[in-house]
Amino acid sequence: MVETQQRFSLITDEALDSLRRLIGVPIEDSLEPWCYEATRDNIRHYAHGIGDDNPLWCDPAYAAKTKYGQLVALPSFIFPLNRILSGYVGGLPGVHAMWAGADLTWYKPILCGDQFTTKAWLKDLIEHNTRFAGRAIQQIYHAEFYNQKNELVADGDSWCFRTERDTARERGTKYTEVKEKKPVSYSREDIGKIFALYEAEAVRGATPRSIEDVKVGDKLPTMAKGPMTVTGFIAYAQGWGGLYIRANKLAWRQLKKHPGLGIANKFGIPDVPERVHWEDDMATMVGTPAAYDYGPERCSWMSHYLTNWMGDDGFLRSLSVQIRRHNPVGDTLYINGEVTRVFHEADGHYAEIQQTAVNQDGELSVRATGVVRLPSRS
Numbered sequence: 457m458v459e460t461q462q463r464f465s466l467i468t469d470e471a472l473d474s475l476r477r478l479i480g481v482p483i484e485d486s487l488e489p490w491c492y493e494a495t496r497d498n499i500r501h502y503a504h505g506i507g508d509d510n511p512l513w514c515d516p517a518y519a520a521k522t523k524y525g526q527l528v529a530l531p532s533f534i535f536p537l538n539r540i541l542s543g544y545v546g547g548l549p550g551v552h553a554m555w556a557g558a559d560l561t562w563y564k565p566i567l568c569g570d571q572f573t574t575k576a577w578l579k580d581l582i583e584h585n586t587r588f589a590g591r592a593i594q595q596i597y598h599a600e601f602y603n604q605k606n607e608l609v610a611d612g613d614s615w616c617f618r619t620e621r622d623t624a625r626e627r628g629t630k631y632t633e634v635k636e637k638k639p640v641s642y643s644r645e646d647i648g649k650i651f652a653l654y655e656a657e658a659v660r661g662a663t664p665r666s667i668e669d670v671k672v673g674d675k676l677p678t679m680a681k682g683p684m685t686v687t688g689f690i691a692y693a694q695g696w697g698g699l700y701i702r703a704n705k706l707a708w709r710q711l712k713k714h715p716g717l718g719i720a721n722k723f724g725i726p727d728v729p730e731r732v733h734w735e736d737d738m739a740t741m742v743g744t745p746a747a748y749d750y751g752p753e754r755c756s757w758m759s760h761y762l763t764n765w766m767g768d769d770g771f772l773r774s775l776s777v778q779i780r781r782h783n784p785v786g787d788t789l790y791i792n793g794e795v796t797r798v799f800h801e802a803d804g805h806y807a808e809i810q811q812t813a814v815n816q817d818g819e820l821s822v823r824a825t826g827v828v829r830l831p832s833r834s
Contacts, residue, residue: 463741465549466622467548467591467618467620471549472581475548475581478547480577480579481577481578482577483540483576483577487544489574494569499528499568502532505693506532506760507760508530510661512527512528513527513529521662523768523769529567529568529570530759531566531772534566534610536695537601538576541612541614542614542696542752545616546578547595552618554751556594556615556617558615559612559775560775561610561773562609565771566609571603571604572601575599575600578596579597580594581594586617588624588743591623595618621742624742625743640786647683650682653790660770664769665765666832667831668833670795671798672798674794676761678790679761681757681788682787682789684749684785684786684788696752710728721737733748733750746784746785748783754777755779755824757813758824762775762809765828770829772829775824775827777822777824779821779822780820781820783821788816789822790814790816792813793810795809796808804830804832805829806829807830809825811825
């Protein structure tokens, strides 16, 4: 067995016990959100950060003609409204955090001009034994989103896996085959096939999709995301805000408050672990093959897939997402879905869609289940 060179902190029972004492305690001292308000620019920047050009989010003239009479924010806009939901975890300093999933519910649309306050707390800690890093802690948070009328607009749980960086790098087996493969390369024909999926990508928009048009077994069209580039990851961070991206004095202030956050780069400069999303050196240091995409970004792709399909009169009620592997630079994702249930409740008609996303080698990247409320012609 290869001996692990310890460079980072380990998960200790003492640190876990200390963290457990915070379960259920409201989080008062956290970083301010990237967005307090759903403005025209904030909504568009986030939508464009996931490659979504739906005019309901991005075109005021179009949105004015819909039932809302104004711009609406895409459901995944809740991520820039709260950093806890997005993966800003506390406790276990020096232990890596990887955002790995969420169970989300929406109760009302997010309208342009809405202003938000949020509540969040640590909900649970669950220990796992993983191929990626052996011992890992699933750290689950709950968050609630209230608009300026104090109406609950959305809530949900999200979780990160806390892993020992040294163990993942030296002894993790999840990516052994990936690290041994030749770097992915695309021919002009390969790129042409991906671009053809973008060309065919359709936004249902103003054409209603009624519940009568949907039946169990219906398959949704394939959506492409990628090929992954650092440019794309930065585009997402521009709309989402990132967890630790700060400059100059504000970066210093952050490192002063959280001394264990800074990890020296090749120049000896302390920098944040979030750079696993744009620096291969840092990504391989924590046990992944290369710089990789953001978890909330991938969750937002799954909701994008559903909002394209449901149209302006549909409403995404819930989304459950489980991330199964990293998407390093070079990967391409192919998202597919199938209607698995059609049902009625007191407040409307619903379709349940099971989603999967696989990379160019057919490896599972994401599983998700979405529930969409659809109008009825009757």
